[in-house]
Amino acid sequence: MSRFFRQIPYALASCLVALGAWAAPAPDADEPSTVVSDVHEFVVADDGSVSEDDRTVLRANTAAGVDEIAQRYVWYDRSVSKVDIVEAYSVDANGARHDVSSDQIRDIQEPRSAGAPTFQDAKLRAVIFPAVGVGSTVHLHSRKSQASPVIPGQFGYYVEPGQRPVLDQQLVFDLPAAKPLYADTRGYVARAPVTANGRTRYVFDYRREQIARIESGSVGYAQYGDRLMVSTFPDYASFAASYRASAADASASDPAVRALAQTLTANDADARAKARTLYDWVRRNIRYVAMFIGQSPAVPHRVTDVLANRYGDCKDHVALYGALLDAVGIRNEPALIGLGSVYSLPSVPGYGAGAINHIITYLPDFAMFADSTASSVEFGFLPLADMDRPTLLVDSGALSRTPATQPLSRTARLQIDVAPQGEATFAYWVQDAGWSAELERMNLRLASAQRRDQIAADRLRFTNLRGAGALTTTDVDATSGPFATTLRGTLDDVVWPTGTTALPALTSLSGGIATQTRNWLAERSRTQPYLCVGGAYDEVSQIVLPKTMRVAEVPDDLELTSGFFRYRSRYVFDPASNVIQVSRTLDARFGKQVCSPDDFEASLPALRKIERDTQAQIIVKVSAQ
Structure with missing residues (x-):
């Protein structure tokens, strides 16, 4: 499932269907819950900042569906984003409306931040709906503004529909006319773009009433199912260049970093042994905070701060391990990758659960990849979640691939x-x-x-x-x-x-x-x-x-x-x-x-x-x- 639909609630949509119609049997009634209506509109500025207006209606068809829809979450980064719940209410099976009160809206800490102070800005705004039962609908209208873009001057968005019927979904992207939007669609239907007053409006429609069961051991749904990736980047080379520019860090050559690398590897006989020693030190001493890349501005923390704090996300792991390797003269290159159960990337670049969401290290002298966030993986191997996947080498801008097999x-x-x-x-x-x-x-x-x-x-x-x-x-x-x-x-x-x-x-x-x-x-x-x-x-x-x-x-x-x-x-x-x-x-x-x-x-x-x-x-x- 995409970052958006997994961590941000379905927003409130205009009530286009009479309340009484929702009580009638529907072809999707056997599913726990249904997306009745779902409209998301993104307005992108020249600098890449974005405002988002979300309106969603969800229906509970069964008791299990009540649990699915009765509490919704809006993910945001407090340091760069602002969220407003414009309207939230439920409508029970008899047509009575129940408004969400202010004390039923609260912010909670994103669990994956794991208490790390430098990740405390990751929040979930929880909306708890009252009087939700079988046949109820929940209505949520939220607005989110993000002052700092994930990538300066650029915009990207990834979505897949999730495992529930969708009766009506519409994604709208409003961008400056000089900033074209590229799309890779599967199942989503694109309307012809409309340009007026210096801006272009892109609209994608989606509907799916029947969903297939995910088979045991199946790869990620995005590998073969419906999904949409939109991006202002024309190709992967330019996407890699944007990360390369943001990752520049003068503290990577700090004397303390060099001294640590040289001390740790003092007794190693060759370059590969040094690379292994540094890898083992990072994976066993730098706690991994599993915040996926692209949820917030894609910039690593300063290497010296990561070293002092002894924790970091994947960007921070790659930055520190790379700085330690540089200090002992071992070539290395960040490699952007899609972590998880999706083994291909969309044709247009961007961040997302079924696109690029992780970064690892490539060691060209040894023709191998290393992922120091995987604390239980020996040097020379990769976790299964990294194997046989396309990867984007940041320095060269070239697409490569991790090994298909390992012993x-x-x-x-x-x-x-x-x-x-x-x-x-x-x-x-x-x-x-x-x-x-x-x-x-x-x-x-x-x-x-x-x-x-x-x-x-x-x-x-x-x-x-x-x-x-x-x-x-x-x-x-x-x-x-x-x-x-x-x-x-x-x-x-x-x-x-x-x-x-x-x-x-x-x-x-x-x-x-x-x-x-x-x-x-x-x-x-x-x-x-x-x-x-x-x-x-x-x-x-x-x-x-x-x-x-x-x-x-x-x-x-x-x-x-x-x-x-x-x-x-x-x-x-x-x-x-x-x-x-x-x-x-x-x-x-x-x-x-x-x-x-x-x-x-x-x-x-x-x-x-x-x-x-x-x-x-x-x-x-x-x-x-």
């Missing part, structure tokens, strides 16, 4: 020793390598003793096992390389001491091949592009049974190769020792982050066979006396 491997060894009464002791060792290793390491680095116990219990519970275990790890203070955990404990009722037991042929606790396969098969069919992340998995288990039990049946081996998968399983039973060994390997290679519905259909036969194999059972019976 991931997981090795698991499971030992289960069953006692005559059916309980068991177990030992489980798993090693993560590649991009997931530091994620797991940091998860346990930050975990208290109680949290570790809960993690151990969850790993058994999510594997449908009952028992208890204690968790140990390799060095959690390391910042790179593979990471291993060991879980030891006891299991209840693994095998029944009487009769027959269908014993799961486990090779891993939750998180292994079986878990990944279930995730890929979360939908029976797909109509939307979806996230597909590959990796290499190697799992072996050994189950030791007491002499009082015998194995009646062992699953068949399986080996298959398809377009994306190479899979192999082996089941070996030694009657002399009453030991069963199960091994599974899976190599999933998609070569990309986003797969199509056609890819899903092509992979289904292999995935179903793999899923069936991971759910295989070993039939165990009590030995005859």
Whole structure:
């Protein structure tokens, strides 16, 4: 969803429909709520400052819809913006009007500012509507003026409609005639621009009564659904130049910055080691305040202030990391990117949830990107939210792309020793390598003793096992390389001491091949592009049974190769020792982050066979006396 519709409420629209008509059944009545009318008008000045008049009517169709519409928020930056609630009221199902009183309008702190003083200007004006029930409508008319533009002399706006029916929406942009507006539309219908008295008026209409369910694992709606991006920038090169100019900061070469960089890297043997040391220092010492770029003027705070405060948003992270790299002679370049689940950019540049909303660092000497806001990601890797996405290099103005894949491997060894009464002791060792290793390491680095116990219990519970275990790890203070955990404990009722037991042929606790396969098969069919992340998995288990039990049946081996998968399983039973060994390997290679519905259909036969194999059972019976 766009920044506007996620954080700014739907504004009050003129009542174009008689109140009685809203009580009649509508084709969208099964949806929790509906946008009945929605008009947003932006008047842009030559300097890029903007005034915005918003009028919206929302209807609650169900009890869940009441929760969706009864409280609305207008996002604004107090330092550069002013918000007025012109009119706000609800109309109940009987047609009675209930006005919002002054004490039902209040400002609250934007939660993502996380208490950081330099981000305290980010506010939400909350409007709490009274007497909202099923069949009610809420009406909100607000005005917002922004004296300082996000980019001086320029204007941009991104919107996508969200997951509710829209009966009538209109976006109006009024700009100086000498400042043309470029647009990338999907689903929004543009009217012919009208120029008069030195200004041009652009209007976009939108309507959608039916919405498709977002499928499990689907990429962001903006990747394939309706959205609108408008911008006064003709191309991405000029957009990059605007950020480059605003980011200029004399304090980046401050002696304290240089001294810190040189001290931290004094023992590093080469440039890459220095870049890693500085990256690790920034990600572990500069708290990330997750305010998306473009919500306020796109200017980083001074590097010296970021260093002193020890926190900052993505712009601040890039500015400080870049200054530290400069101090030791390592080339670097800011890279604007769309963070999240959208893997393409609109054809016209601008900030927004489905456009550019984040910035990372490009290191040309190593041909790699780094995102120091991702505190749980090792140097040399990227968080999944940054992978396989177009990025705009700020210094060169060129569009590039982050890597489509990065290494991931997981090795698991499971030992289960069953006692005559059916309980068991177990030992489980798993090693993560590649991009997931530091994620797991940091998860346990930050975990208290109680949290570790809960993690151990969850790993058994999510594997449908009952028992208890204690968790140990390799060095959690390391910042790179593979990471291993060991879980030891006891299991209840693994095998029944009487009769027959269908014993799961486990090779891993939750998180292994079986878990990944279930995730890929979360939908029976797909109509939307979806996230597909590959990796290499190697799992072996050994189950030791007491002499009082015998194995009646062992699953068949399986080996298959398809377009994306190479899979192999082996089941070996030694009657002399009453030991069963199960091994599974899976190599999933998609070569990309986003797969199509056609890819899903092509992979289904292999995935179903793999899923069936991971759910295989070993039939165990009590030995005859």
